[in-house]
Amino acid sequence: VNINRNLERAVKENDRVYLMRVPPTSSLSPLPAFAMVKPMAMSEVLDASKEKMFASLVPDNSAKALSRYTEMVDDIIRTQAEKLQQASELTRVRLKEMELPDSILALEGNFTLPTSLKEDVEAVQISGGPAGLESELQQLKDLRRVNQELLVQTEELLQKESREDAQFRSQFGTKWTRPQSSTLTKNLLDRLNRFAGNLKQAADSDARIERSVREHSALM
Incomplete structure (x- = not known):
């Protein structure tokens, strides 16, 4: 049916558009034969002496093991790539904090110092250089020692007040109507704890600054 329909459409298109002369069927030469398959002797196909017939087949357990191995390798590569990316980002941040490599390039005369670093250098020079930093x-x-002493003194005063409150409360009983010391001094104790935490952070920061100055004193 499709062949007849296609033939009718081709005839109509030729009559209306192409106007090509159609030769009679009797004048056409017969179509040559075409070999669709290559004949082979069965003895050659079934000959197991040359190669293994099922060499390309993989056992199911081997295929699963290969798949697990491939997944494991992919996981290792992905994990290492993530670690590399994190380390690279951390290195970039650390170098930025140390103004590198801009500082080295500036020393070599191939680069100008960043504005922020230049201002820091000028501030150090104005303060007296290394001696000024010391x-x-x-x-x-x-200042840290003075603040620490004030902190200790304040803690001792609050502890003394708490002991006296407990003593008078025990001595006078219900006649001692003042609110308990823990209630009265709660805000002070909270502020004191925050102050102690701030002092601890400041001490750590000062230690890092001092260590950095010691490490780079030879370059100043």
Whole structure:
């Protein structure tokens, strides 16, 4: 049916558009034969002496093991790539904090110092260079010591007040109508704890600054 329909459409198109002369069927030469398959002797196909007939077949357990191995390798590669990316980002941040490689390029004369770093260098120079930094570090130590002493004194005063409150409450009983010390001094204790935490953070920060100054003092 499709052949007849296609023939009718082709005839109509030729009559209306192409106007090509159609030769009679009797004048056409017969179509040559075409070999669709290559004949082979069965002895060659079934000959197992040359190669294994099922060499390309893989057992199911081997295929599963290969799949698991491939997944494991992919996981290792992905994990290592993530670690590399994280390490690269951390390195970039650390270098940025140390103004590298801009500082090295500036020393070699191939690059100008970043504005922020240039301002820091000028501030150090104005304060007296390395000697000025040492003086400021000593001032930080003195201030930290004074603040620590004030913290200890305040803690001792609050503890003394708490002991006296407990003593008077035991001595006078119900006649001692003042609110308990823990209630009255709660806000002070909270502020004192925050102050102690701030001092601890400041001490850690000062230690990092001092260590950095010591490590880079030879370059100043």
